[in-house]
Amino acid sequence: MRYLVTGADGFIGARIHERLSKFFSVIGWDKTFHHRQHLFSRAPAEPTTVIHLGAISSTTETDTRKLADWNILSSCEILEWCVENDVPFVYASSASVYGHGREGFHEEAPLDPLNYYAVSKAAFDMFVAQKIKDNPKAKIYGLRYFNVYGATEGGKGNMASPVYKFIDQAKKTGRIDVFKGSEDFKRDFINIKDVIDITIAAKHFPASGFYNVGTGVPRSFMDVAKIVSSLTGAKINEIPFPEHLIGKYQKFTSSNNTKLLNALNASEHNSNFLTLEQGIAKCFRELE
16 A cells, blocks of 8 residues: 655644554655646655645635645646546645634535635635546545644644644743634634544545544633643733734634544544643643
């Protein structure tokens, strides 16, 4: 078995590449390789499974041509190759495609992206949906990640999760800066350990399609700050909410996990996720 992991130098991709390499042959592409021809010119052997995580992940990116090239066109090219060669294709979508989730956060809910990044993800999801319809035997699994966090987010800069940012601030300054009104901002935070487990298991899911990847338990940013504060002794400091994020920031997300849990149970994989308290404590220990 040979895996191709794109985005192998990224936050999630690096950990998946590391895990798989202990047991299988793995081809890792970093951000410099994102076109179809590399499947033939760069890989020493054709992969038998593709895990596609290579993308622009900045939710504040405004270069639409760049987003289209990386998040749509390159993804379409790799997917086309997988379908043509009967190779399972697992890829990272995003809960951002749901926007405010006015009709809930389930896989059949209408897409309502709030920013250019989310638009690019939604566009590819629409292409995938049609590809699955046209190729019912194809093995295609779109994973709509909710708020993933972990100890190896250092390279994400401003795109790092509140968990990582708060721990980093607490250690460096003894203070945690939280936006005013953070009690009302609730997200579905999921630890990277669980995300890795689900992503690797996805190729065994009984049906192609989209799957939410979250815990199903929304928690506020203030909850995160209080947990970090209890671990570090740092004081919580409220700061103004940035004007440039108003209207472009999901205020609430909560994964409907019915489809995911059914798939995990059907494929005999673990469906017990870390709680936020457990996950933050794990992240804190790994950063010590």
